[in-house]
Amino acid sequence: MAPTLPSSDQASDQDNWDNGRLARKRQLLIEIVLRNRLTALVVDGDTTCRVLEQLLLRSYGVQTQGVDNGRDAVALIASGVKFDLIIIDMILPVLNGLEATRQIRDMGVHCKMLGVTICSGESERQAFLAAGVDVFIEKPLDPEHLVPILRELDGQ
Amino acid sequence: MDVVNQLQRQFIDYSASLHREGFLDDQFTQLQKLQDDNSPDFVVEVASLFFEDCEKLINNMARALEQQQGVDFRQVDASVHQLKGSSSSIGAMRVKDVCVAFRSFCEAQNREGCLRCLQQVTHEYSLLKNKLQTLFRLQQQILAAGGSIPVVE
Numbered sequence: 001m002a003p004t005l006p007s008s009d010q011a012s013d014q015d016n017w018d019n020g021r022l023a024r025k026r027q028l029l030i031e032i033v034l035r036n037r038l039t040a041l042v043v044d045g046d047t048t049c050r051v052l053e054q055l056l057l058r059s060y061g062v063q064t065q066g067v068d069n070g071r072d073a074v075a076l077i078a079s080g081v082k083f084d085l086i087i088i089d090m091i092l093p094v095l096n097g098l099e100a101t102r103q104i105r106d107m108g109v110h111c112k113m114l115g116v117t118i119c120s121g122e123s124e125r126q127a128f129l130a131a132g133v134d135v136f137i138e139k140p141l142d143p144e145h146l147v148p149i150l151r152e153l154d155g156q
Numbered sequence: 157m158d159v160v161n162q163l164q165r166q167f168i169d170y171s172a173s174l175h176r177e178g179f180l181d182d183q184f185t186q187l188q189k190l191q192d193d194n195s196p197d198f199v200v201e202v203a204s205l206f207f208e209d210c211e212k213l214i215n216n217m218a219r220a221l222e223q224q225q226g227v228d229f230r231q232v233d234a235s236v237h238q239l240k241g242s243s244s245s246i247g248a249m250r251v252k253d254v255c256v257a258f259r260s261f262c263e264a265q266n267r268e269g270c271l272r273c274l275q276q277v278t279h280e281y282s283l284l285k286n287k288l289q290t291l292f293r294l295q296q297q298i299l300a301a302g303g304s305i306p307v308v309e
Contacts, residue, residue, distance in 0.1 A: 045238070046209065046238050046242050046245075047205055047208075047209055048202065048206045048209050048245055048246060049241050049242050049245045051202060051205060052187070052202060052245045052246065053245075055190060055202075056190065059190050089241070091234070091237060091238075117241075118237060118240050118241040118244065119237075139241050139245055140183050140244050140245040141245075142183070142186065143186070
């Protein structure tokens with residue numbers, strides 16, 4: 001049994017759908033050309049999400065690495081590898097995203113950190129920001145949120 | 157040329173129906189736009205990854221819910237949480253919607269509710285898998301006939 005979608009009149013639903021889609025079509029996949037070579041680390045325990053986020057970044061010309069747990073993320077940063085951008089999920093295997101973020105910040109790493117998570121509550125948002133991420137983004141990571149950040153990092 | 161046009165029309169109509177029926181949302185369209193000459197099979201590959209993830213997570217949920225001596229709802233919730241994340245990342249709207257309801261039942265430690273959601277999520281995942289396989293088959297047919305995949309509106 002499929003979950004029920006909000007019920008409404010069939011005709012107006014279709015109109016809204018069409019108008020909404022036309023407007024949003026313009027927003028889909030915002031173009032940007034980066035002047036500098038940017039690097040990013042994606043930390044996500046879920047393969048699909050991690051691969052998609054890396055692919056999205058690569059499509060904008062960002063060089064990316066991916067790790068699937070918090071401990072490996074901290075270890076990678078601790079080894080001296082530098083990134084312009086770190087994208088990190090809140091819930092991670094081995095070492096969770098909040099703790100990993102704190103440890104990365106404690107190392108004196110000041111790069112831009114995006115908390116990208118499916119958690120959507122205000123308390124989660126506050127917790128992630130308090131741990132040290134600069135921006136809290138609800139999954140999925142989309143160009144609308146990402147492009148302004150890339151522009152800023154690129155000095156545009 | 158007629159064959160290609162027909163197939164392209166079929167592809168557009170089928171895509172539109174998948175969006176209209178809520179199987180896919182704008183996130184999937186974004187992914188299709190990321191596909192280019194450098195990565196022509198990208199969407200198919202990502203979809204395969206997603207289905208692998210789905211199966212693994214659904215099995216985890218089923219195992220956790222089977223425990224007679226006491227269900228670890230946190231474990232179930234962790235799997236649902238992950239599925240919610242990956243389904244929203246690929247644009248699998250209906251799967252994601254079931255996950256939302258599923259998480260409420262986990263929070264309430266309601267085993268019956270969880271089992272119902274597990275059935276729903278399995279059902280939605282199977283439906284989506286079939287539909288995407290049909291969509292990808294249409295894509296292959298278009299390419300085989302010498303046409304190009306139309307940009308989905």
